[in-house]
Each structure stands twice: as structure tokens, then as C-alpha cells.
Amino acid sequence: MMGLFVFLFAMWLLILVGGGIIVIILGPMSISGYGVFDWIISSGIKAVFAISLVIIWIFILLKIKNWIFRKKILS
Numbered sequence: 001m002m003g004l005f006v007f008l009f010a011m012w013l014l015i016l017v018g019g020g021i022i023v024i025i026l027g028p029m030s031i032s033g034y035g036v037f038d039w040i041i042s043s044g045i046k047a048v049f050a051i052s053l054v055i056i057w058i059f060i061l062l063k064i065k066n067w068i069f070r071k072k073i074l075s
Contacts, residue, residue, distance in 0.1 A: 003068035010064050014057045022050060 026049060031042040 003072060007061070007064055007068055011061060014060060018053055018057055021053065026050065 026046045029042065029046065031038050031045065034041055
């Protein structure tokens with residue numbers, strides 16, 4: 001039962017950290033010097049960064065889940 005709480009705590013922690021990173025770093029980021037394509041390039045970079053962050057978070061949660069299940073199986 002404790003493993004479930006660890007997983008849920010890690011999940012919420014990653015959500016809060018990821019939201020903070022996106023608001024603090026990605027929010028104010030802007031690209032200039034490309035004319036009318038500034039917003040397209042800026043949005044593309046933000047999208048790639050956000051999707052990469054989601055993939056990293058999923059990988060971390062999978063590792064935590066596998067660690068919890070291995071611990072349960074061995075005990």
C-alpha cells in the first residue's frame with residue numbers, strides 16, 4: 001500500500017515541477033529576428049520542449065512503478 005502512495009506523491013511532484021518549469025521558462029520565451037515566423041518558431045520550440053518534458057516524466061514514473069512492483073514481488 002505504501003508503494004501506491006509513493007507513486008502518487010511522485011506523480012504529483014512531477015506535475016507541479018513540470019508546470020513550474022513550463023510557466024517560468026517556456027512562458028516568457030520569445031524568438032525574434034525571423035519576421036512573421038517569430039511566433040511559429042517560438043511555438044514549435046515550446047511544443048518540442050513540452051512534449052520532451054512529458055516523455056521524460058513518463059519514463060521517470062515507469063521506473064518508479066517498476067521499482068515498486070519489483071519490491072512487492074520480492075517481499
